[in-house]
Amino acid sequence: MxxxxxxxxxxxxxxxxxxxxxxxxxxxxxxxxxxxxxxxxxxxxxxxxxxxxxxxxxxxxxxxxxxxxxxxxxxxxxxxxxxxxxxxxxxxxxxxxxxxxxxxxxxxxxxxxxxxxxxxxxxxxxxxxxxxPATWRLALLARxxxxxxxxxADTLDEAGRTLARWRGAVALWARQPSRPVPDDVRGRLRGSWEDDLDIPATLRVLEWVETRPDLADGARFETYAYADRLLGLDLTRDVGRAP
Structure with a gap:
């Protein structure tokens, strides 16, 4: 809730x-x-x-x-x-x-x-x-x-680098078999934004998912796609594009 x-x-x-x-x-x-x-x-x-x-x-x-x-x-x-x-x-x-x-x-x-x-x-x-424009959106979301x-300019540059890294990673993860979002990950995501709309906490969950060693790449992809229904950053934009 x-x-x-x-x-x-x-x-x-x-x-x-x-x-x-x-x-x-x-x-x-x-x-x-x-x-x-x-x-x-x-x-x-x-x-x-x-x-x-x-x-x-x-x-x-x-x-x-x-x-x-x-x-x-x-x-x-x-x-x-x-x-x-x-x-x-x-x-x-x-x-x-x-x-x-x-x-x-x-x-x-x-x-x-x-x-x-x-x-x-x-x-x-x-x-x-x-x-x-998604760079601006992420810069406004990060605080x-x-x-x-x-x-x-520095704030926008940092947001642009993060966005490029995430989109590149999502495109790579999408090449692997899909896996469901783990229950604990989904719980942490929803718990972050349902706690007074704490979007910076949501972004920190994505950073954790990005490097968590026990997650399959297909689960990382589905996690980012799910979170993007809230964030609206077009994180799957580069899926299917030639490297």
Whole structure:
């Protein structure tokens, strides 16, 4: 069960308190900047985590400024589209409301508040035409959402190297017979993201799987493919390509 810390109370709350009950996610991004993009990405991860657990989700984007620019930048990073919240009320059967917002953003009083720390971007906000947007996504994922993040050339370079290494490894592992994700590995993965959406912990599990000596390569492949349903890094992109 996914539990998140309510920024209003500091207490852990179930993101989906009713079995199969609908969770409404409201995304509060004030405009097109690196911090707004991080808010959008955290909401995307929350949607993915809930759906992996079988929870139906209704995701809405609030705000008036630079919505088209924000949506376009989000799409480039693999963030799935959110509905426009204007004129919409509560949904039938709604069991939970989660507000995903920057630390300074105001939200409605009902529901759980998921706070996202700011980003200090020392690089142009839009990825260059010849760059891989997944590098930006990984750089934003690598630090806990409650901690401020500085996004600079060194951060992007490190994310790019990690992404290239993982994609190369996944392509090699895919040549071996498939094996199921071991139960302990699956448990550690789900335990990481279900603990207040701790994505850096999820990435550490992948680093552990990468070098764990007793795992078959087919199990490593299936583990990375499974985790990527949450992470959205296109880790299987190079499977089947000529070396």
């Amino acid at each position: 996914l539990r998140i810390i309510d920024a209003r109370t500091g207490e852990p709350m179930d993101a989906a308190p009713a079995r199969r009950g609908l969770t409404r996610i409201e995304v509060h991004a004030s405009g097109f900047d690196a911090s707004g993009l991080r808010v959008l990405l955290v909401a995307d991860l929350l949607v993915r985590a809930l759906e992996l657990g079988g929870t139906p989700v209704w995701a809405l984007l609030t705000g008036e400024r630079e919505q088209a620019e924000l949506r376009a930048a989000g799409a480039a990073l693999g963030i799935r589209p959110f509905e426009d919240s204007r004129g919409l009320g509560a949904a039938l059967g709604e069991a939970q409301v989660v507000h995903v917002a920057g630390e300074a953003e105001e939200t409605a009083p009902e529901g759980v508040r998921l706070a996202v720390a700011s980003v200090d971007a020392a690089v142009p906000l839009a990825p260059a035409a010849d760059s891989d 806990r959402r409650t901690l401020p993040l500085r996004l600079d």
